[in-house]
Every structure is written in C-alpha cells, then in structure tokens.
Amino acid sequence: MIELHRITKQFGTFRAVNQVSLTVSKGSVFGLLGANGAGKTTLIRIMCGILPPTSGRGQVLGHDIVKERAQIKKRIGYMSQKFSLYPDLTVEENIRFYAQLYGVDQIKKRVEELIEQFSLQDVAKKRMAALGGGVRQRVAFASAIVHMPPLLFLDEPTSGVDPLTRRLFWERLYELTEKGMTILVTTHYMDEAERCDQVALMNKGQIVAKGKVDELKERYAAELGTARPTLEEIFVHVISQGGEDVQEKLG
Numbered sequence: 514m515i516e517l518h519r520i521t522k523q524f525g526t527f528r529a530v531n532q533v534s535l536t537v538s539k540g541s542v543f544g545l546l547g548a549n550g551a552g553k554t555t556l557i558r559i560m561c562g563i564l565p566p567t568s569g570r571g572q573v574l575g576h577d578i579v580k581e582r583a584q585i586k587k588r589i590g591y592m593s594q595k596f597s598l599y600p601d602l603t604v605e606e607n608i609r610f611y612a613q614l615y616g617v618d619q620i621k622k623r624v625e626e627l628i629e630q631f632s633l634q635d636v637a638k639k640r641m642a643a644l645g646g647g648v649r650q651r652v653a654f655a656s657a658i659v660h661m662p663p664l665l666f667l668d669e670p671t672s673g674v675d676p677l678t679r680r681l682f683w684e685r686l687y688e689l690t691e692k693g694m695t696i697l698v699t700t701h702y703m704d705e706a707e708r709c710d711q712v713a714l715m716n717k718g719q720i721v722a723k724g725k726v727d728e729l730k731e732r733y734a735a736e737l738g739t740a741r742p743t744l745e746e747i748f749v750h751v752i753s754q755g756g757e758d759v760q761e762k763l764g
C-alpha cells in the first residue's frame with residue numbers, strides 16, 4: 514500500500530523529513546507518532562501526493578510519489594488538521610458536497626449512511642458555523658471517507674474531541690479496516706497508539722522506532738527492565754538515546 518525509501522524533505526536549509534523509509538501493508542491501522550514539529554504532517558503530505566519529496570523514492574497504491582501524484586490524490590482519503598468544511602452549509606450539505614466532488618454513486622443513500630455512522634442525525638440540518646469542534650471532526654472524518662478510498666490518511670483526527678467521540682472514531686476505524694481499508698493515523702494520545710497494528714515514532718524528521726506494537730514491547734522489555742513496557746516508556750527511552758544512533762541501531 515505504502516513503500517517509502519529514504520524520503521527527505523527540505524524547506525530551505527531546514528530538513529523537516531530526514532531519510533524516512535516505511536512500509537504499510539493492506540488492511541492495517543498504522544500509527545505515526547511524534548511531538549509537534551516532528552515532521553508527521555510533512556510526511557503525510559508527501560504520501561498523499563500533495564508535496565514532492567526533495568529526495569528519496571516511493572509508491573503509494575502502486576503509484577510513484579513523484580511522477581504520479583495526481584493519481585494518488587484521486588484515490589486516497591485525507592483528513593488534514595485543517596480539513597475544509599463550509600461554515601454556511603449544513604452538516605448534510607457539507608458531506609454531500611464531498612460526495613459530489615468524488616463522483617460517488619447513490620449520493621443520498623451514502624450521505625444518510627454516514628450521518629448515521631457518525632451519530633450526526635441531530636445536527637444534520639444545522640449550519641457548520643453553529644456547531645462545536647467535536648461535530649466538526651466527525652463531519653470531516655465522514656467527508657474524508659465518502660468515496661470509500663482504499664487508503665485513508667488521518668492527521669490528528671481526535672485532537673480536542675471528547676472521549677465518547679474518540680471511541681466512536683476508533684469503532685469506525687476498525688470497521689473500515691475490516692472492509693479492507695488501510696489507515697494511517699497520527700495521534701498524540703498514547704492509548705490510541707496502543708490500538709494501532711503498527712507504529713512509527715518520528716523525532717526531528719527521522720523515524721527512531723517502528724514495528725508492530727507487541728514486537729516493540731518485546732524488543733525493549735529487557736532494556737527497560739520491565740516485562741511489558743508501555744509505548745510511552747519505549748518512546749521516552751528511544752528519544753532520550755538520540756536520533757541518528759537509534760536509527761542505525763534499528764536498521
């Protein structure tokens with residue numbers, strides 16, 4: 514689904530993404546973790562075909578991330594941190610807008626389905642401008658999957674939402690992977706990281722740890738002197754060891 518090889522993105526003299534290699538397989542939830550400014554959004558924008566990398570190569574859904582960016586953009590779903598919703602349109606109209614944009618069949622049925630799946634029935638006829646952040650995130654999520662893309666990128670979808678909505682998001686995520694969708698999600702919440710099949714931790718543009726959650730726990734158990742370390746403990750440990758050395762050690 515995603516294969517990246519030594520991707521670097523330079524903004525002037527600043528290296529936001531530094532030699533990142535990554536593989537994401539079909540049907541999994543892949544968590545991209547890291548502090549603010551670690552380079553997660555930049556990397557997502559490269560995978561979505563929005564930004565070309567400065568160097569490195571890769572494929573997303575079989576398309577080259579440099580030469581076939583337009584094809585990638587058409588086929589994926591992307592809920593960015595600044596996902597555009599129209600304040601003067603209602604919830605329903607916003608979702609319908611995206612359905613039309615992506616040429617979805619049976620638009621009425623699909624919009625109704627999403628309104629129900631994201632518990633938006635009570636606010637469906639209300640204008641976006643009158644609604645709070647939790648509803649906004651739900652509408653953005655629903656709009657990003659309106660065309661059932663095979664690959665979905667979610668950039669901090671649960672930031673600032675209440676615990677109930679976070680749970681609803683994760684229920685939807687698992688349902689979507691059961692239908693074969695592959696999902697790459699960024700999050701600051703460590704309990705959410707634990708729910709992913711695989712994770713990669715970014716620090717200062719580099720991936721400093723990656724793998725299946727259970728494998729990472731096994732790998733670091735001895736080093737941390739505890740039978741089953743949390744991802745948070747692992748990440749604090751890895752980051753405190755410093756970037757490049759760790760990258761070498763992890764291959």
Ligand SMILES: Nc1ncnc2c1ncn2[C@@H]1O[C@H](COP(=O)(O)OP(=O)(O)OP(=O)(O)O)[C@@H](O)[C@H]1O
Pocket residue numbers: 524527529547548549550551552553554555556
């Ligand atoms: N267009 C740009 N021009 C210059 N610098 C940029 C640009 N886009 C991002 N950066 C810088 O690259 C670094 C990584 O930013 P990025 O948004 O990818 O991080 P992030 O891990 O997604 O953080 P956050 O969680 O805050 O979104 C930051 O220092 C940011 O200021």
